[in-house]
Amino acid sequence: MAGIDRRPDSAEALVRALYAEHGRSLLAYATRLTGDRAAAEDVVQETLVRAWKHADDLSTGRGSVRGWLLTVARNLATDRARARAVRPAEVAEVEDFPPVEGDHAETVVNSMVVLSALDQVSAEHRDVLVELYYRGRSVTEAAKELGIPPGTVKSRSFYALRALRAVLGGPGNNPGDGTGAEVTG
Template identity: 35%
Template structure:
């Protein structure tokens, strides 16, 4: 089955999920649970927390299926992005919990504390999960990994710390002992270089810097 077939079928399944079809929901779960759980596990490195993230990701899919606009993104990228956001959020809460010396049972306190103390660079919004260039997702996992492996160590490190360790740019600069400006330009260059290594993504759009 080609990628566009899969996307069309996902969209059909999602329409059925919007009608509360459990069969359709189960099919989507079977198709993507591995990827969602894989991302949570990669970020959280904890089975129970990763399961919670996976569960929450799919529950949101179930509840929001009727609001999902297939024209604005595809189901798979929505799920992957949602899993990532929830996992990073959980990671930051865990960090706050540990910093405050709370144990796992003080979840409620931690949640309250995190409202004030966490500095997440995003909140979780549906529209953030939309990815327009579905065609880009045809690129194989292997090729993307090779592209990432082809980055220089400092560039890879910035992506790793931001994307998988949930650190903000200030925290990254502090962790690496580098000037803030260096971290900024590396983040930008890293994405740019990945795009160059994956020519299917098309040319980088220009922006006149003021």
């Protein structure tokens, strides 16, 4: 590699020549150092960039080019390991992180659909459904809160659920489908 030329037109030729001659051993060495093929490829790339930047040092004939490249690769791998040790652990590296149970997107969409459907039923039906299902009150508690008799709460909840099913397009709940399930209040 004596007489390495650093002119812009020869930069690509230099990197190609170094990689052709030393690339395989450099990649194998970097892979052993990092334990990761992708990280090793990054180390080799940076090593070749530094070789291009220090072409004058390589052309003097002192020491072997391969030794210089392997030393640079070792230093880069060491620097990467030190930087990773100082940084907080990434999520993928944390061992005790609890697994995600599932995607909650469907729950969010369902909630949005139900809220939209609640806007389409009468205020009396909506109030009963909110008290019974959203706030978790009993029929007696809902009746007391709404100021109506418990029997009215039961009746309204029956018709409110029927109306809600009709708005959501549930089977057998559409008005005039012959099932006698017309929405009434």
